[in-house]
Structures are given as C-alpha cells and as structure tokens.
Amino acid sequence: MVSAKRIIARAVFGHRYDRVPWGQRVYVRPGERYAREAQWWLRLRRAPVLSLEEYQARVPLGEIEEFISCHLCGESRQQPLFRPAAQKDNGKTRWSYRVVRCPSCGFLYRNPNVRPERLGDLYATNYSGFLTGSYAQNRQRRYRLTMSAFSPVFDDGTGRRLLDFGCGAGLFLELAEQRGFDACGVDLSPDSVAEANRRLTKARAYFGAPEDVEEVARGGFDAITLWSVLAHLPRPLDDFTRFRGLLGPGGVLLILTVNAGSLLLKAYGSAWSGFTKNHLMFYSAKTLPVLLRRTGFAGVAFAPFFGDTVEEGTTRLSPAYARRLRRTVIASDGGNMMRALAFADEEAIARWGSGLAVQRL
Incomplete structure (x- = not known):
C-alpha cells in the first residue's frame, strides 16, 4: 500500500526523486527544507508542556529507569514529542521509549x-557481535572522513596520547595505531573489549570507567x-568534566x-x-556548546556531514543533486550526523583551530 505522504510527494515532484535514497531526499527535493522546518515548528506548537509531576503521573517507569530533568539547564518541565519503538516479527514490541524536549533550552532526551x-x-550480551557485524560495515571509512574534516589534527599521532572512550571492538584504535598514536580505549562491553584486544597490536582496550584504569586515570591525553x-551517556556533565x-x-x-x-528528524519523527x-x-x-561550556572547554568547531558516499566521491547522486545536497546541509542543519571538535583551552585553539570556524565558549 502506498502511503499518503508518498502520494503527495509524487503529486508534487513526480517520479524524479524515486531513486534518491530516502535519507537524502529531504536535502535534494526543492523546497523540502522549508516544508520540514514548518512541520517542526507546528509540532512544537502543538506539543504540551508539562510539569515533571504531571509527566510522571502519565508515564510508566521501567525497572532500570528513572525520571530526570534537563541535564543541560536544570529545567524540570517536559515537552513530550516522540515514541520511538521497534517490533518483533510476531508484531510484539521489542523496545520502546519516550523522548522529550526541554522547553527552556531545546535539548532532546x-x-x-x-x-x-x-x-x-x-551492552552486556554479545554487543561485539553487533559492532563487528552490519553496523561495522564502512565504519572505518567514516572515521577517516571525519578525521579528514578536521585535518591536520589527526593526521599524525607520533608522540601523542589518545583515548578512545567507548572503543567497542577496536575499529578506530586500529586506525589510531596506524597513524602513530599512543592509543588506548575503554568500554562497558566485556566481549567488545576482548575482541578489540584480539584485533590490536600496540593499542590496548580496557573494560570499565576511565577512573578504574591506571593508564587512563593519570590523564594527560592529547x-x-x-x-x-x-548519545549513550546518562550523566553528560559528569562525563565531560572527567574528559x-x-x-x-x-x-x-x-x-x-x-x-x-x-532535517531527517524533523521529517520522520519517531521513525528517525x-x-x-x-x-x-x-x-x-x-x-552541544552548552554542555562544553559548562564543563570547562574553551571552544568548539563543527564540520558538516554530507554522507559517506558524497564525501568519498562514490555517491550515485547526479553531480547536480550532490551539489544541492551539500548546499542544503550547509544552509540548514549540518547533516544527519554531527561532527564536532572541542578545544580544551586557548592553547588548543591556537594549535589546531586554524582554518576552522571556532566558536569560543
């Protein structure tokens, strides 16, 4: 069955964009950026703002869950927006949760x-199987493209210490080794750490928090x-203060x-x-700058994300569509992924900020 949204899109655009992957259409179809922004504005206008007490009375609490206020600004009011979920083959719910917006600072959590x-x-059960399976396909390509976006910061690691927090199965630590970094990583998945250490030559992965590992706890990382x-951190202020x-x-x-x-979030809502x-x-x-400012960082720079195939030059989009996508990403949201480089101090900005649009915090 063809959805109403698809019928409307075909009525407006015809079949011209049918071959464009769904994740790129909102950036390629003329005028869609403005339509999605209007759609987002209407969603925010219509969503109620509740006190935390009102929200708690409406929402069930799971065994491993807790109700929270906004970690960035402390606002306790909640604006419920989304109900992400996934179903099993038999139609039963596999997982689901609720996402709210802070009405004061706009943070989603x-x-x-x-x-x-x-x-x-x-992450306790066979998480490494996920990290080395379909998820891992082209993962190292994305790492390389992101490092290139902030060149020359990660071009040469000779004499420099690097910590990969949440290192998973060690896919990035492999690249860090190759670029000469004195690298180590930490992760909460024991099977992922084991897989990483099987993969690595010089770098080392550890199970646990940074403060539990002597090599990591002494700090001094470049x-x-x-x-x-x-997106996985439940106490970001504590974690970023530690970083x-x-x-x-x-x-x-x-x-x-x-x-x-x-724009994809604004377009697809809970299905994002x-x-x-x-x-x-x-x-x-x-x-993100609010989090960095509150935890002592001096500045931040962002690099737009156009998509791996577009940046690598292997996209199936026509050159005209690829140019349009780049223009839309730059003019609107920065892309479906966010890439940021945070600077610890003014020395870091002076050393690595040349050629980047550094926002001082």
Missing part, C-alpha cells in the same frame, strides 16, 4: 532515562575521541553523534534513524 548504574545492562558514544580533566594542555575532544537538529535502542540523549549544534 529520553525520559524516563536509564539509571547510570544499569547502563551496562544495554586527544579523546567519542565515536557514536555521546576535560583527562586532557592535557592543548588537548582536543572529537565527537561524532547523531544530530538532533537534522537516530532513535536507536541504546540512545539516551540527542544533541544539536545549539545544545
């Missing part, structure tokens, strides 16, 4: 959220990387995460690809 002491429950990790303390003078923090300012089972919080180019 899962509420109820997972209690920090139960976070390991999400770089810390968070590859698709930020800032682990960085040495002139240090940088690289972040790749889903972009809560994405960024709402996955283990994601807890969702940042944009407006809310």
Whole structure:
C-alpha cells in the first residue's frame, strides 16, 4: 500500500526523486527544507508542556529507569514529542521509549532515562557481535572522513596520547595505531573489549570507567575521541568534566553523534534513524556548546556531514543533486550526523583551530 505522504510527494515532484535514497531526499527535493522546518515548528506548537509531576503521573517507569530533568539547564518541565519503538516479527514490541524536549533550552532526551548504574545492562550480551557485524560495515571509512574534516589534527599521532572512550571492538584504535598514536580505549562491553584486544597490536582496550584504569586515570591525553558514544551517556556533565580533566594542555575532544537538529528528524519523527535502542540523549549544534561550556572547554568547531558516499566521491547522486545536497546541509542543519571538535583551552585553539570556524565558549 502506498502511503499518503508518498502520494503527495509524487503529486508534487513526480517520479524524479524515486531513486534518491530516502535519507537524502529531504536535502535534494526543492523546497523540502522549508516544508520540514514548518512541520517542526507546528509540532512544537502543538506539543504540551508539562510539569515533571504531571509527566510522571502519565508515564510508566521501567525497572532500570528513572525520571530526570534537563541535564543541560536544570529545567524540570517536559515537552513530550516522540515514541520511538521497534517490533518483533510476531508484531510484539521489542523496545520502546519516550523522548522529550526541554522547553527552556531545546535539548532532546529520553525520559524516563536509564539509571547510570544499569547502563551496562544495554551492552552486556554479545554487543561485539553487533559492532563487528552490519553496523561495522564502512565504519572505518567514516572515521577517516571525519578525521579528514578536521585535518591536520589527526593526521599524525607520533608522540601523542589518545583515548578512545567507548572503543567497542577496536575499529578506530586500529586506525589510531596506524597513524602513530599512543592509543588506548575503554568500554562497558566485556566481549567488545576482548575482541578489540584480539584485533590490536600496540593499542590496548580496557573494560570499565576511565577512573578504574591506571593508564587512563593519570590523564594527560592529547586527544579523546567519542565515536557514536555521546548519545549513550546518562550523566553528560559528569562525563565531560572527567574528559576535560583527562586532557592535557592543548588537548582536543572529537565527537561524532547523531544530530538532533537534522532535517531527517524533523521529517520522520519517531521513525528517525537516530532513535536507536541504546540512545539516551540527542544533541544539536545549539545544545552541544552548552554542555562544553559548562564543563570547562574553551571552544568548539563543527564540520558538516554530507554522507559517506558524497564525501568519498562514490555517491550515485547526479553531480547536480550532490551539489544541492551539500548546499542544503550547509544552509540548514549540518547533516544527519554531527561532527564536532572541542578545544580544551586557548592553547588548543591556537594549535589546531586554524582554518576552522571556532566558536569560543
């Protein structure tokens, strides 16, 4: 059955964009950027704003969950927006949760959220199988493209210490080794750590939190990387304060995460690809600087994300469509993923900020 939205789209655009992947259509079809922005504005206008007490009375609380207020600004009011979910083959719900918006600062987060002491429950069972399966396809390509977007920060790691927080099965640590970094990583998945150490030659992965590992706890890192990790952190202020303390003078923090300012989120709502089972919080180019400012970072720079195939030059889009996509991403939201480089101090900005649009915090 053809959906009403598809019928309307074909009435407006014909079949011209049928071969454009769904994740690129909102950036390619003329005028769609404005339509999706209007759609988002209407959603916010219609969504109620509730006190935390009112919200708690309406929403059930799971065994490993807790109700929270906005971690960025402390606002307790809630604006319920989304109900991401996935179904099993038999039609029963496999997982679901609720996403709210802070009416004060615009931050999106899962509420109820997972209690920090139960976070390991999400990664305890064969998580490395996921990380080395279909998810891992082209993962190292994305790492390379992101590092290139912030060149020359990660071009040569000789004599520099790097921590990969949430290192998973070690796919990035492999690249860090190759580029000469003195690299190590930490992760909450024991089977992922084991897989990483089978994969690595010089770098080392550890199970647990940074403060539990002597090599990590002593700090002095030149770089810390968070590859698709930020959305998984239930206490971001605590974590980023820790990251800032682990960085040495002139240090940088690289972040790749889903972009809560994405046109795809505004277009697809609860079905947005960024709402996955283990994601807890969702940042944009407006809310991430708030987190960095509150935890002692001096500046941040963003690099737009056009998509792996577009950036690599292997896209099936026509040259005209690829140019249109790039223009729309730059003019609107920065892409469906957010890439950011945070600077620990003014020394870091002076050393690595040349050629980047650094926003001082």
